[in-house]
Amino acid sequence: MVVKRSLSKIAMPLWQRLRAPWVEPYSRYQHSTILHSLRLGCSIIVALLFNQVTHLPHGEWTAITVFIILGLLQYQGAIYTKAYERVLGTVCGIIIGGVLLWCYHHGLSQLPILYYLLVGLVSAAIGYMAVKNLGYIGLLTGITMCMIISLPENAGSDGMIRALNVLIGTVIAVLATIILPLKSTLMWRFLLAQNLMACSDIYSGIHHHIEQQEEVEDRVDKLSSYIPETLLPHDIPADSRQRPLDSPLSTPVNATLIQALRQINKRLLQVRSHIAATAKETGISEDELEHIQHTHRNIIGTIDLLLSATPRLATTALDSDNQQLLIHYQKELNQAMRHIAAVLQSPSDEVFRPITRIQVSEYPSIHHLAFEWQGYFWLTQTLQVQLQTLSDALQHTKPLWYKASGLRYQRREQKRAQRSIES
DSSP states (O other): OHHHHHHHHHHSOHHHHHHHHHHOHHHHHHTHHHHHHHHHHHHHHHHHHHHHHHOOTTTHHHHHHHHHHHSSOOSHHHHHHHHHHHHHHHHHHHHHHHHHHHHHHTTGGGOHHHHHHHHHHHHHHHHHHIIIIITHHHHHHHHHHHHHHTSGGGTTHHHHHHHHHHHHHHHHHHHHHHHSOOOHHHHHHHHHHHHHHHHHHHHHHHHHHHHHHHHHHHHHHHHHHTSOGGGSOTTSOTGGGGSOTTOGGGSOSOHHHHHHHHHHHHHHHHHHHHHHHHHHHHOOOHHHHHHHHHHHHHHHHHHHHHHHHHHHHTTSOOOHHHHHHHHHHHHHHHHHHHHHHHHHHOSSOOOOOOOOOOOGGGOGGGGGSOHHHHHHHHHHHHHHHHHHHHHHHHHHHHHHHHHHTTHHHHHHHHHHHHHHHHO
16 A cells, blocks of 8 residues: 555656645645745735835835734634734724824814823723733734824824735735635644544554563463473562563553654644634634544543553453453544544545444453453543544534635545546
8 A cells, every 4th residue: 555655656747746735735734834934925025016116105014014914824714813803903093093183183282281191091991902802903903003193293194104004915915825825724624633543553552562562471471381490590579480570561662652642742732723713714613623622632631541551451461352352442443533534634525434332241351350451441431432522523513614624625636536546
């Protein structure tokens, strides 16, 4: 399978590989930082050329606004929110600044103390609203107002022109986002899918480690049966005679699994940063996305606990019935995690299938297992419930996040996948 994918990648024409980041959702996810950088650079060039052509005073505010909106934000939902807040704050600042200028030129110029007192009261009200509700809108309202009223003798012309440049810069940033969109919804989907695939790999690694340790234990037991008791040093405790002190039975799980778990937690934080923007793009309530995020975090926590319990399980016996239960769980939960990840990554409108419940009551010997194994199976049952909860939540919200991912791009990827299968 790996060889086949490599050959297909080599056989793909160069022009298709170059255009992939521009038209394919998953390629956009993989190259999002580069695409964002290119988009920002092109937007700044457009802003500077616009200033050169129009010769508007204070044209630097156009490029500054583009940087403010696009500089730290990559994805459509967050950019649209920032642009909306910037436009609304600028318009409100123009209106309030215009009213204050009108008051200044219609009587308050003779009463400067009263004028400055009015400005102070308005600024205090804007600051109060910014802290309570308006946030960035309130901040922009106050900044624009100050730009307009800073030189009341010039009727605020400089401030008006600066505000106009801010609006122009906002339009350029939004147009750049429309031409080269990076959707938070896609990033949210692919990060979640990548974490589920990584969790599946760790879960497989846990079982592989247990199997390896059991094989080593069997070999040590067989070897010790051939060694006469008289040849064993009598100063070694009886428990230690069963296996060498440096046996892999006492070693922790592979360090790569620990490193993979760190990467999973890193992506979990990245998913968190996409929730607000994804809610804007999809129309899914933030409460529902928070529920998915909470379940996602719980799955990672359960995997972490299973990984932590693994070294102690290798030295604890497990009968054949429960060994079969362990294999059933491994197969089912691995398939579940990989299936959910595949649907999240897929451009097709595939349905999440329900996870089959394994009946622990069919394995009565589980109640006679050692404490470590009972805890392990309890954690595995917990993981099963968490995966079902995640699958149900994703299926419930799927029509919204699937549509918001960009149907045009997804249809293109479907056609490309179909062509690759036919060829």
